[in-house]
């Protein structure tokens with residue numbers, strides 16, 4: 256029997272919980288060709304949500320293009336990925352798509368790849384050539400498709416903050432100046448590294464300053480998560496009461512990924528009809544943390560002594576005043592300036608995030624592991 260609680264991949268269909276309000280708002284934005292900046296910490300469900308939205312707007316006749324920039328480690332890779340996404344989003348059969356690619360991206364020669372029953376295009380090009388003309392072609396390609404088809408389009412850039420790692424801001428500048436003339440296209444920029452996303456969109460010196468509607472994605476509503484889990488358990492004849500559901504919600508702070516992860520282990524533990532108890536929730540937590548512990552050890556070993564001490568302090572305090580004398584002295588952390596440096600590194604490593612004016616450990620189970628181990 257397949258575990259109904261899925262984590263570590265995008266979820267859809269019956270594995271997708273709620274988000275009705277967000278879907279409605281984003282569908283309306285796309286219909287209105289509004290540009291939107293969606294940001295949240297990683298694993299809140301951005302990719303799953305936007306894919307759900309794209310399916311809906313595609314059914315309404317809107318052209319959809321999805322570009323995952325996570326692997327875009329340089330400008331050349333960006334071009335290859337973007338070109339691939341354009342070829343996937345062009346409607347029609349292989350011949351028609353190939354013809355259109357030649358028309359819109361005349362300088363790149365695609366490779367046709369057979370993938371089981373389906374066929375897709377991949378793009379590679381001569382590394383000695385100047386890439387700037389390719390960028391110019393690419394940034395107007397979707398506009399040309401939409402104009403020819405007399406349709407509107409949506410282009411999603413997932414993990415958009417990766418463009419900040421390129422050698423220069425050529426792509427960022429060119430994107431902004433091309434996109435602002437594309438009135439029949441909605442551009443969606445999504446990102447997990449909140450500090451980088453903020454800098455791209457809120458810094459007056461950068462091209463994308465004030466270039467779209469901000470859409471901070473929150474966790475999933477607590478009631479909806481409870482209903483979702485209750486139904487999944489009861490489909491397998493497992494009974495879970497309010498008390499135990501609340502315990503799961505508390506232990507995972509309604510974080511969609513951690514919620515699914517804990518339910519996943521709990522489901523394994525309680526398979527075969529029975530009632531879930533508080534002791535089962537505790538046992539599932541122990542199993543989960545011990546399964547993840549090798550990952551935690553690897554992360555831990557990469558930290559400096561100062562960072563380790565700071566992580567222990569953060570794991571043991573709820574919203575501490577990190578620069579207060581008491582906090583620094585209680586945990587033997589030294590001066591506030593050296594803590595500032597350690598905190599900055601931990602935020603960049605995405606182990607710690609700013610919350611309610613303080614700093615908290617991002618991974619709830621890592622936090623529990625630190626509490627138990629150190």
Ligand SMILES: Nc1ncnc2c1ncn2[C@@H]1O[C@H](COP(=O)(O)OP(=O)(O)O)[C@@H](O)[C@H]1O
Nearest residue numbers: 262263264272298299300301302303511512515
């Ligand atoms: N709407 C949802 N319903 C159920 N689970 C979800 C939902 N959104 C996110 N999740 C859980 O969180 C995990 C991460 O989701 P993902 O869409 O990859 O997040 P992000 O793109 O923000 O990193 C999924 O694998 C799933 O376990």
Ligand SMILES: [Mg+2]
Nearest residue numbers: 301302303413
């Ligand atoms: Mg994602």
